[in-house]
Amino acid sequence: MEKARRRRLILAAGAGAAGAGMAGGYWWWRGKRASEPLPPDPAFRNALRLPAADGMYGLLDPQAVTAIVARPVRYRLLDGKIANLLAYRVEQPGRVLLNPTFRAPTGANIDLTFWNALEDPGIIHWHGFKVDSNNDGHPHYAVPGGATYGYQFVIPNRAGTYWYHPHPHGLSGYQIYRGMGGIFIVEDADEVALQRALDLHLGETDIPLILQDKHLDAEGNPVFEPTPAARFQGYLGQEVLVNLTPRPHLDIASRLYRFRLLNASNSRIYRLAFRHGEQLVGFTVIGTHGGLLDRPRAVREAYLGPAERLDILIDLRNAVRGDALTLVTLPFDSARPQSANGSAAPGRKDALVQHGGPVPEGAEMELARIRVRNEFAYDRSVPSTLSKIEPLRPDASPPRPITLDQKDGIWRINGLTYVARQAPIVVKRGAIETWEIRNLPPTMPHPFHIHGFLFQVRSRSDSPSHVRRIADPDTGLTVADLGWKDTVLVWPGETVRIAIDFSHPYLGDQVYMVHCHNMEHEDGGMMLNLKVKA
Ligand code: C2O
Ligand code: CU
Numbered sequence: 411m412e413k414a415r416r417r418r419l420i421l422a423a424g425a426g427a428a429g430a431g432m433a434g435g436y437w438w439w440r441g442k443r444a445s446e447p448l449p450p451d452p453a454f455r456n457a458l459r460l461p462a463a464d465g466m467y468g469l470l471d472p473q474a475v476t477a478i479v480a481r482p483v484r485y486r487l488l489d490g491k492i493a494n495l496l497a498y499r500v501e502q503p504g505r506v507l508l509n510p511t512f513r514a515p516t517g518a519n520i521d522l523t524f525w526n527a528l529e530d531p532g533i534i535h536w537h538g539f540k541v542d543s544n545n546d547g548h549p550h551y552a553v554p555g556g557a558t559y560g561y562q563f564v565i566p567n568r569a570g571t572y573w574y575h576p577h578p579h580g581l582s583g584y585q586i587y588r589g590m591g592g593i594f595i596v597e598d599a600d601e602v603a604l605q606r607a608l609d610l611h612l613g614e615t616d617i618p619l620i621l622q623d624k625h626l627d628a629e630g631n632p633v634f635e636p637t638p639a640a641r642f643q644g645y646l647g648q649e650v651l652v653n654l655t656p657r658p659h660l661d662i663a664s665r666l667y668r669f670r671l672l673n674a675s676n677s678r679i680y681r682l683a684f685r686h687g688e689q690l691v692g693f694t695v696i697g698t699h700g701g702l703l704d705r706p707r708a709v710r711e712a713y714l715g716p717a718e719r720l721d722i723l724i725d726l727r728n729a730v731r732g733d734a735l736t737l738v739t740l741p742f743d744s745a746r747p748q749s750a751n752g753s754a755a756p757g758r759k760d761a762l763v764q765h766g767g768p769v770p771e772g773a774e775m776e777l778a779r780i781r782v783r784n785e786f787a788y789d790r791s792v793p794s795t796l797s798k799i800e801p802l803r804p805d806a807s808p809p810r811p812i813t814l815d816q817k818d819g820i821w822r823i824n825g826l827t828y829v830a831r832q833a834p835i836v837v838k839r840g841a842i843e844t845w846e847i848r849n850l851p852p853t854m855p856h857p858f859h860i861h862g863f864l865f866q867v868r869s870r871s872d873s874p875s876h877v878r879r880i881a882d883p884d885t886g887l888t889v890a891d892l893g894w895k896d897t898v899l900v901w902p903g904e905t906v907r908i909a910i911d912f913s914h915p916y917l918g919d920q921v922y923m924v925h926c927h928n929m930e931h932e933d934g935g936m937m938l939n940l941k942v943k944a
């Protein structure tokens with residue numbers, strides 16, 4: 411009784427309006443023995459895939475890897491069906507991993523050969539890593555089918571949840587959509603201290619959640635057939651897979667959990683929240699792209715654009731067996747151009763038409779169900795300090811203007827599109843610049859990404875009201891803007907200022923890139939080379 415009363419208080423703390431969410435079925439299972447499995451939930455039939463010793467997203471020390479192969483694989487996505495995916499495959503003594511979840515300390519030595527066993531060109535980009543151009547996985551370095559590429563670098567980044575994915579020009583969206591990509595976790599002393607303080611274990615109580623909306627055909631094959639409208643706006647799917655699991659549930663203990671959310675969707679933006687009946691349950695943001703924040707921030711929702719990561723804690727220590735939360739994306743005004751929402755052109759007989767159209771961006775969707783199976787005595791508390799983040803002090807030079815716009819249906823950066831041999835943005839190694847990014851209407855949201863460097867978001871102005879509502883009134887920033895970032899979501903009409911430190915230890919000129927991480931925009935050329943002059 412005591413526990414139940416406390417639980418009401420805790421869960422209600424996140425509630426906006428007085429709701430009636432506690433009624434009914436939650437109490438039904440309480441009498442059962444804690445070790446018994448929970449009854450099946452017909453809406454969330456499949457156990458969430460977790461990184462294990464082998465198989466999809468299996469845990470692996472990248473220092474032990476000598477070869478990683480991009481290739482077609484046969485994989486069970488739907489019950490009793492075998493789908494054709496593309497994946498990164500690593501063989502280790504006694505085990506085979508697909509899209510491994512890499513985990514290594516800052517300073518670890520990576521020395522591996524990428525073998526492209528696809529028919530198309532391929533290359534791996536280590537998203538968020540501050541490596542030299544030879545190791546960045548820039549599309550320049552894409553190799554043809556059958557060829558190899560060698561990577562050799564020391565991980566320079568602070569701890570964080572990074573990721574890796576294909577980057578051959580014009581094909582990145584297709585290859586990611588068909589299944590390629592994985593998480594790369596870097597650890598340092600602050601990170602290890604947090605894991606110890608909170609008793610977190612990767613794959614058990616520290617869980618990566620890779621969000622991807624897809625169209626699956628009846629066999630579970632991801633169907634990548636964007637119409638011209640979807641090439642313009644970004645390709646949206648019909649359902650969201652989490653760790654390649656459709657309709658996933660995760661059965662947990664009543665304690666604190668960490669989720670590392672990665673939006674690996676081609677173009678969908680999520681407005682993430684946890685629902686308990688009609689109420690929202692608060693959570694704590696502890697990190698973004700380049701690792702831990704200075705201190706934890708309690709929130710009830712956060713936006714997550716393509717390529718972005720959000721590191722969160724959710725405290726369920728006062729929940730009881732049978733309690734359930736749903737990870738959702740809440741509705742918002744997507745501000746995509748209204749004429750088409752990415753659905754198939756009328757009369758076109760393709761998989762989209764057969765299986766129904768895509769779910770529009772900004773529509774509410776349930777992503778995963780989290781259910782308390784065991785009650786657990788958990789007594790740790792979240793440290794009030796997580797890490798140290800020194801604010802960058804930009805040079806005195808005026809901000810560098812970056813415009814995002816569209817002409818004749820082509821998305822552009824500073825009025826330009828990608829030309830492999832040109833570098834329209836040139837910066838001096840060691841400079842600390844301010845960039846002022848403006849998203850000029852008529853437009854849609856663009857997740858703006860920079861290779862090779864992390865940055866700090868300084869301010870956001872002229873934001874749409876649904877962003878302003880959750881923003882700091884002085885800076886315009888939301889929780890997703892804090893910490894070290896490699897991608898920033900720029901909403902229609904907004905001006906976003908970021909500070910970037912272009913110092914790195916690499917000698918000679920280095921060529922990176924900036925691009926929109928809406929994969930259809932990127933593949934369509936909303937991407938420019940960025941040269942760092944030695
Ligand atoms: Cu994930 Cu060029 O980026
Ligand atoms: Cu990147």
Ligand code: CU
Nearest residue numbers: 856926928931
């Ligand atoms: Cu874009």
